[in-house]
Amino acid sequence: xxxxxxxxxxxxxxxxxxxxxxxxxxxxxxxxxxxxxxxxxxxxxxxxxxxxxxxxxxxxxxxxxxxxxxxxxxxxxxxxxxxxxxxxxxxxxxxxxxxxxxxxxxxxxxxxx
Amino acid sequence: xxxxxxxxxxxxxxxxxxxxxxxxxxxxxxxxxxxxxxxxxxxxxxxxxxxxxxxxxxxxxxxxxxxxxxxxxxxxxxxxxxxxxxxxxxxxxxxxxxxxxxxxxxxxxxx
Numbered sequence: 001x002x003x004x005x006x007x008x009x010x011x012x013x014x015x016x017x018x019x020x021x022x023x024x025x026x027x028x029x030x031x032x033x034x035x036x037x038x039x040x041x042x043x044x045x046x047x048x049x050x051x052x053x054x055x056x057x058x059x060x061x062x063x064x065x066x067x068x069x070x071x072x073x074x075x076x077x078x079x080x081x082x083x084x085x086x087x088x089x090x091x092x093x094x095x096x097x098x099x100x101x102x103x104x105x106x107x108x109x110x111x112x113x
Numbered sequence: 114x115x116x117x118x119x120x121x122x123x124x125x126x127x128x129x130x131x132x133x134x135x136x137x138x139x140x141x142x143x144x145x146x147x148x149x150x151x152x153x154x155x156x157x158x159x160x161x162x163x164x165x166x167x168x169x170x171x172x173x174x175x176x177x178x179x180x181x182x183x184x185x186x187x188x189x190x191x192x193x194x195x196x197x198x199x200x201x202x203x204x205x206x207x208x209x210x211x212x213x214x215x216x217x218x219x220x221x222x223x224x
Contacts, residue, residue: 004155033211040121040216041216042117042201042203042213042214042215042216042217043156043201043214044214045211048211058211090155090156092155092156099205099210099211100144100146100158100161100205100210100212101158101161102156102158102212103158104155104156104157105155106153106154106155107153107154107155
């Protein structure tokens, strides 16, 4: 089992560019989440999904879009990147009946210049 | 104020016990968690405790919950250099059960 994988690991964008971060899990988890982590801050939830074809907003959803077309994949899109979106992005997944037990990917470090 | 608060740094000597503290504001918190983040990695769930418990022990880890004071602590016995990491306290409540994280406590273990 690969667990939760994220691509890419690093990326540098110019302001206004767009990109998509991919998260994949092979544990058949129903729930998937996208978080961002900024220096000295806890993780903040951007969006999450409770199942294929469904998405919901988290604490800081502005400037991001997500899609869950397949159960194992959860995509995070930035349509027009801004320097404020410089962060480390973590994807996580969990079973629906064990939401407290989240499995995290290794993270994507994004810099927007 | 923040929903989950914890001190930012803790430094201990190898072999000593470490105690990382956390306070939270939501009195309806159902689950409380401790996650560990090693450098360059994602978070890993260390342990969790239900709000109807006051203690949970798992090998070198002891979690204490004071629900009246909304205080959670993580004690690591015989701390090793491999325990150096950032430890996140988190809580969840209500129907979503999605955790709210604190800012993390950076534990530094000196030889």
